[in-house]
Amino acid sequence: MAGVDKDMLAQFLLRMGDNTLILGHRVSEWCGHSPVLEEDIALANTALDLLGQTQLWLGYAAEVMGDGKTADDLAFLRDAWDFRNLLLVELPNGDFGQTLMRQFLFDAFHSVLLGRLLQSSDQSVREIAEKASKEVAYHVERSADTVVGLGDGTEESHARMQAALDLLWPYVGEMFASDDIDRAMAAAGVAPDPAGLRDEYDALVGKVMAEATLSIPDSSFAHKGGRTGATHTEHLGHLLCHMQWLQRAYPGANW
Amino acid sequence: MTHPTTEQVWDWLHQVPDPEIPVISLTDLGIIRDVAWQGDTCVVTVTPTYSGCPATSIINLDIETALRGHGIDKIELRRQLSPAWTTDWMSEQGRKKLEDYGIAPPQPAGGPTRCPHCGGTHLEKLSQFGSTPCKAQWRCKDCLEPFEYFKCI
Numbered sequence: 267m268a269g270v271d272k273d274m275l276a277q278f279l280l281r282m283g284d285n286t287l288i289l290g291h292r293v294s295e296w297c298g299h300s301p302v303l304e305e306d307i308a309l310a311n312t313a314l315d316l317l318g319q320t321q322l323w324l325g326y327a328a329e330v331m332g333d334g335k336t337a338d339d340l341a342f343l344r345d346a347w348d349f350r351n352l353l354l355v356e357l358p359n360g361d362f363g364q365t366l367m368r369q370f371l372f373d374a375f376h377s378v379l380l381g382r383l384l385q386s387s388d389q390s391v392r393e394i395a396e397k398a399s400k401e402v403a404y405h406v407e408r409s410a411d412t413v414v415g416l417g418d419g420t421e422e423s424h425a426r427m428q429a430a431l432d433l434l435w436p437y438v439g440e441m442f443a444s445d446d447i448d449r450a451m452a453a454a455g456v457a458p459d460p461a462g463l464r465d466e467y468d469a470l471v472g473k474v475m476a477e478a479t480l481s482i483p484d485s486s487f488a489h490k491g492g493r494t495g496a497t498h499t500e501h502l503g504h505l506l507c508h509m510q511w512l513q514r515a516y517p518g519a520n521w
Numbered sequence: 522m523t524h525p526t527t528e529q530v531w532d533w534l535h536q537v538p539d540p541e542i543p544v545i546s547l548t549d550l551g552i553i554r555d556v557a558w559q560g561d562t563c564v565v566t567v568t569p570t571y572s573g574c575p576a577t578s579i580i581n582l583d584i585e586t587a588l589r590g591h592g593i594d595k596i597e598l599r600r601q602l603s604p605a606w607t608t609d610w611m612s613e614q615g616r617k618k619l620e621d622y623g624i625a626p627p628q629p630a631g632g633p634t635r636c637p638h639c640g641g642t643h644l645e646k647l648s649q650f651g652s653t654p655c656k657a658q659w660r661c662k663d664c665l666e667p668f669e670y671f672k673c674i
Contacts, residue, residue, distance in 0.1 A: 304647055304648035304650075304658060305648075307648065307650050307651065307652065307658075308648055308649065308650035311650040311651075311654050312650070314571075314573035314574075314575070314654055315571060315572060315573045315654060316573070317573050318569075318571060318572030318573020318574065319572050319573070321572070321573075322572055322602070392603070393602040393603040393605075394602065396602065396603050396604070396605045397569070397572050397602050397603075397605045398572060400605055400674050401571060401572065401654075401674075404649055404650075404672070404674075407649065408649045408650070
């Protein structure tokens, strides 16, 4: 682990933890609103896993930053421009199909990435990935099944899933848009350069979409600005208003 | 001052029930990874089941309460992430108790082998997720009863 720039390592950890935090929060918005009880429970469980992983990633990020902050400080006291999550995960839930399409597009990336992080040169990254990858194996199995079930379902469900894929596909490219932080992590053996994960991702997503009878849009256009923090969508601020309200209104509140 | 042996501490921990599935103990679940004395501090190493499992903090509290109840004052709980918890660490006794309680124990095949109620083998999965992160929902097509299955992880 010699020679890793601490600031860059912290940025990498924020990207990991912010993805799971923001998606976990989004998915938790379904609690009590899903079409059927089993799906409600499944979404809540997925959100819980993601929030658990967030504690590990942001906990380690706080440790690396070394300025006495905690995972909670990072989650509740940063504003939108300091978040490093993919734009995909901050998008609104839409209908149930759109939520599950977003989940699958992220789970596929998450599972491929965590698989590589098992070989990280950083022991903490390796250990968190080992824990998280077991949970994510269940996430991707379920979201893929649901995408296939709804895509290859009724005329109505098929149309909604195709619309969800058309809407969300332009947010996939950001996952693989490497920058200096990624190159530094790759050079130190901490994490793979995400650009190198694209083929594996496309193979997995292509197989599931084919089974779901859905067509992947023929465009490589990608919305960017989430993982660098440069340009989040307007949706993130609204999400943070809900998520951070209590700590903003009553600083230090605790139970 | 002499302190209790680690075997004695393991024995006490064996009496601490899992907060969500109280028929099995923390040692049945396989989440206690080590017990050791460092000077006069009893160090208990615990691994979480699922990273977001809300029972984790209750489990830590229950361990402390139990050991304090046996007169141990200095307790340190250590979280160990790796090797990640696996249902392979669940004791035989724990599996038996789960089944008696109505929860099908984890199986290497990835699904239950029989209904914990009637022993039927015509089973179907309802959902990969159940009332806690560690369980899935299944149904027996013989007795028509739903049941929970402790997922393999």
